[in-house]
Amino acid sequence: MSDSSLLNQLIESLRCLPGIGPKSAQRMAFHLLERDRDAGRQLARVMDAAMERIGRCERCRTLTEHTRCQICANARRNVSLLCIVEQPSDIVAIEQAADYDGLYFVLGGRLSPLDGIGPEELGLDRLEARFNEPELDEAILAISPTVEGLATAHYISELARCSSLRLSRIAHGVPLGGELEFVDGGTLAHAFAGRQGL
Amino acid sequence: MSDSSLLNQLIESLRCLPGIGPKSAQRMAFHLLERDRDAGRQLARVMDAAMERIGRCERCRTLTEHTRCQICANARRNVSLLCIVEQPSDIVAIEQAADYDGLYFVLGGRLSPLDGIGPEELGLDRLEARFNEPELDEAILAISPTVEGLATAHYISELARCSSLRLSRIAHGVPLGGELEFVDGGTLAHAFAGRQGL
Ligand SMILES: [Zn+2]
Ligand SMILES: [Zn+2]
Numbered sequence: 294m295s296d297s298s299l300l301n302q303l304i305e306s307l308r309c310l311p312g313i314g315p316k317s318a319q320r321m322a323f324h325l326l327e328r329d330r331d332a333g334r335q336l337a338r339v340m341d342a343a344m345e346r347i348g349r350c351e352r353c354r355t356l357t358e359h360t361r362c363q364i365c366a367n368a369r370r371n372v373s374l375l376c377i378v379e380q381p382s383d384i385v386a387i388e389q390a391a392d393y394d395g396l397y398f399v400l401g402g403r404l405s406p407l408d409g410i411g412p413e414e415l416g417l418d419r420l421e422a423r424f425n426e427p428e429l430d431e432a433i434l435a436i437s438p439t440v441e442g443l444a445t446a447h448y449i450s451e452l453a454r455c456s457s458l459r460l461s462r463i464a465h466g467v468p469l470g471g472e473l474e475f476v477d478g479g480t481l482a483h484a485f486a487g488r489q490g491l
Numbered sequence: 492m493s494d495s496s497l498l499n500q501l502i503e504s505l506r507c508l509p510g511i512g513p514k515s516a517q518r519m520a521f522h523l524l525e526r527d528r529d530a531g532r533q534l535a536r537v538m539d540a541a542m543e544r545i546g547r548c549e550r551c552r553t554l555t556e557h558t559r560c561q562i563c564a565n566a567r568r569n570v571s572l573l574c575i576v577e578q579p580s581d582i583v584a585i586e587q588a589a590d591y592d593g594l595y596f597v598l599g600g601r602l603s604p605l606d607g608i609g610p611e612e613l614g615l616d617r618l619e620a621r622f623n624e625p626e627l628d629e630a631i632l633a634i635s636p637t638v639e640g641l642a643t644a645h646y647i648s649e650l651a652r653c654s655s656l657r658l659s660r661i662a663h664g665v666p667l668g669g670e671l672e673f674v675d676g677g678t679l680a681h682a683f684a685g686r687q688g689l
Contacts, residue, residue: 296561298555298556298561299537299540299541299544299545299556300541300545300554300555300556302537302541303537303538303541306530306533306534306537306538307534309523309527309530309531309533309534310519310522310523310534311518311519311522312515312518312519317510319580319583320509320510320580321508321509321510322541323554323578323579323580324508324509325507325508325538325541325542326541326542326545326554327554327578327579329507330542332504332507333507333538333541333542334538334539334542334543335504335507336504336505336507336508336535336538337534337535337536337538337539337542338535338539339497339500339501339504340501340504340523340531340532340534340535340538341532341535341536341539342497343497343498343500343501343520343523343524343531344523344524344528344531344532344535345532346497347497347498347524356498356521356524356525357496357498358496358497358498363494363496380521380525381521381525382517382518382521385517
């Protein structure tokens with residue numbers, strides 16, 4: 294059935310989802326059409342709204358449909374702590390695993406001059422401005438310990454030198470070369486407790 | 492982040508897809524939002540259209556957005572052959588695997604009186620009408636050999652008795668390349684009962 298039917302279009306479109314091959318896409322399409330059209334309609338509606346309305350938090354750069362995300366807007370978070378992560382998904386992992394109640398800053402990647410990713414792309418000017426805010430005591434680097442991640446951490450530590458800030462990085466348990474979002478909760482909690490001054 | 496944010500709604504909605512747990516749903520949401528919003532918009536559009544517009548073929552009951560599906564509408568298919576399957580996905584499997592060029596009829600399930608699935612729910616009145624169409628020579632049952640499937644096949648064979656139709660069923664037995672010791676007992680028994688002279 295390699296045709297242009299709506300069913301085939303649905304199966305093809307589902308393959309844009311990561312990890313979904315032709316067999317899984319087909320199973321998903323038949324499942325929704327035969328057993329759960331309401332869920333399919335709801336998914337279509339929410340997905341369209343999400344693609345249109347979700348932007349970046351003006352303060353921490355994570356994904357949100359508001360000007361400020363729910364963490365930055367939460368008055369009970371500890372404003373003296375700032376955790377610097379690569380991706381919005383890292384925030385989800387830390388919130389679920391670690392006992393951290395401070396704020397976040399999302400770089401959106403790692404320094405990679407060859408790919409055109411410099412300090413500007415990572416919002417490091419905005420991060421430097423936050424380093425100079427008086428309520429901030431400590432910034433915690435939670436960046437994957439890859440070559441590019443270590444270079445990024447080094448660059449950030451240079452930015453912090455002019456301020457009175459304590460700078461630390463999470464340490465124990467994060468495996469070298471490991472992506473933060475795939476690390477289990479216990480390891481992440483350890484890494485937070487064992488953070489070390491830079 | 493167990494909140495009502497649009498991001499969380501998207502992750503929750505993605506879990507309506509079969510085989511998608513919370514981790515996969517989260518990975519899909521971040522992937523679309525950070526790397527492929529156009530694909531997300533396209534998927535939302537196609538999914539909405541599919542849920543609204545895909546119905547059943549008036550002739551074979553498979554899923555299609557047209558009055559007749561592309562197979563029933565194809566004048567080059569062999570109208571003397573009718574293959575009876577349980578689900579639209581069975582048609583896809585047969586079209587991909589077998590050298591079959593006849594037509595199909597989709598039951599949409601198996602007889603199961605306790606679940607309220609009787610002859611009417613499976614469209615057996617319409618199937619009986621097709622059995623009496625003069626161009627039809629042979630009907631092939633491609634129904635899973637479960638208890639309910641065998642009962643359904645038996646019921647259909649009774650419907651065919653009054654017509655001059657040849658009725659057959661696809662062979663049940665040990666799958667090609669299958670190790671005998673891993674084949675279930677029911678299948679083995681079928682394979683023995685259906686043994687063929689060499
Ligand atoms: Zn924020
Ligand atoms: Zn049809």
